[in-house]
Amino acid sequence: MSEPAGGAIEGARFSDDRPYGILIVDDEEAILESLALTLGTDYRVFTVTSGEEGLAILEREDVALIVADQVMPSMSGVEFLEKAIERNPGAIRMMLTGYADIGSLARAINEGRIYRYIAKPWEPDEVRLNVRRALEAYALTSENVHLAAALGDANERLRAENLYLRREVERRYGFDQIIGASPEMERVFEVMEKVAETDTTVLITGETGTGKDLVARAIHHAGSRKERRFVAQNCAALPDTLLESELFGHKRGAFTGAHADKQGLFAVAHRGTIFLDEVAETQPGMQVRLLRVLQDGEIRPIGSSDTHNVDVRVIAATNRDLPEEVKEERFREDLYYRLRVVEIPIPPLRARRGDVPLLADHFLEAANRRMGRSIRGFTNAAMDRLSGHSWPGNVRQLENEIERCVALSGDVDILGVEMLSDELRVGATTSVAAPRDALLNDAVDALKRAMIRDALQETGSKTGAARKLGIPRQSLQKMMKRLEME
Ligand SMILES: Nc1ncnc2c1ncn2[C@@H]1O[C@H](COP(=O)(O)OP(=O)(O)OP(=O)(O)O)[C@@H](O)[C@H]1O
Ligand SMILES: [Mg+2]
CATH class of the missing domain: 3.40.50.300 (P-loop containing nucleotide triphosphate hydrolases)
Incomplete structure (x- = not known):
């Protein structure tokens, strides 16, 4: 053929909407010309006169269909198609054959893994039809390949996501999400660690x-x-x-x-x-x-x-x-x-007040993040109130208190006593502050009453309260009688 080896027959009008490349290999130029004429309007057709040139085209062009003559002088059609599989395994292969020698055709079909053969001479319409079908098959397989690849990618992503979620769950439910550095919580962590690896009922x-x-x-x-x-x-x-x-x-x-x-x-x-x-x-x-x-x-x-x-x-x-x-x-x-x-007894928050600042900071940070704030912390007075509170609802109540403070505080830098809920502001003053304008003894009695009441509430028994207050149980009892507390 007069085209240089590997030259595509490019009609300028069609260059953009001919998605598929077809490579045709035949030693007879007349056949190349005639096939190029039949197919050139709908496809990018590359024509060459030998298998060697055909392989060179496959190296650099995107080809969906390969048509090869069966009998050629240097490399036979079957040989060429076998080599072509290595360069472009996806392309559909067809064979041109001049005579219907069943034996060599069977060999061609088996070894060259041929999709279909075109007998010479051919009807142009039949060739067009065969080519169209072949390219439909090509489109389906390459779509399958893409889908399989996409599925593989998606699976990989899911696996990674799964792993991430598992880590996330482990992080969320991990020991380090349980805040506490008091000796009481240390003891809880110790037991948790010991039982985690066992099947023991807890x-x-x-x-x-x-x-x-x-x-x-x-x-x-x-x-x-x-x-x-x-x-x-x-x-x-x-x-x-x-x-x-x-x-x-x-x-x-x-x-x-x-x-x-x-x-x-x-x-x-x-x-x-x-x-x-x-x-x-x-x-x-x-x-x-x-x-x-x-x-x-x-x-x-x-x-x-x-x-x-x-x-x-x-x-x-x-x-x-x-x-x-x-x-x-x-x-x-x-x-x-x-x-x-x-048994893992978790002490009430008021029995481990040392944990309050840690927890308060932890919940503040979480609330900041959730509500897009950047409150730095608490004033000393506010932290004193938090630490001194009896927290009947324990950590949950503290968490709610902080969330409420952050939600209602507006654009502040630091949370002060005035931000705390009534329970904390009022509760604290009545439990420790002495009445104004009182005589010293009355004031001291009021303070004693408040401290005894707190200790009883905290420990749940007179023995515990006495220990907490650092006095013998009998003294506590006498004191309570004198203070008319029973
Ligand atoms: N040590 C801690 N560190 C961080 N957050 C905590 C801690 N203890 C409790 N919380 C938080 O306080 C809230 C209440 O905790 P949880 O639900 O585990 O309590 P509970 O003992 O099961 O209460 P209930 O008896 O009412 O069911 C939860 O939001 C939890 O995340
Ligand atoms: Mg619970």
């Missing part, structure tokens, strides 16, 4: 808002069960039958409204952890069932005659005084001992 006790939830999750996420589920159930939230169905599951038709089988949380938490919150609120029947799981690892869905085994770590929590509940026969003693294999 009972977490403490007043409301002390962080029992937080501690339960951290124990799960620090142990070997962290890849499995942590499911929490508040035992006070549901009436007995519903709670039973929630925890143990039920068979279809076991009771009105049981339209289908339902898996219970113990089964869901298999190999993971179940957190039984407010466990003291359970009824006697439920307590028996819980005892059974703890003893034998066996559960039986409501309405089922079969029991099955589950491997679940149990963490329970309560803000009640369980020994007291046992004494009053509201809680089974055997269950109590099963639950408190290890």
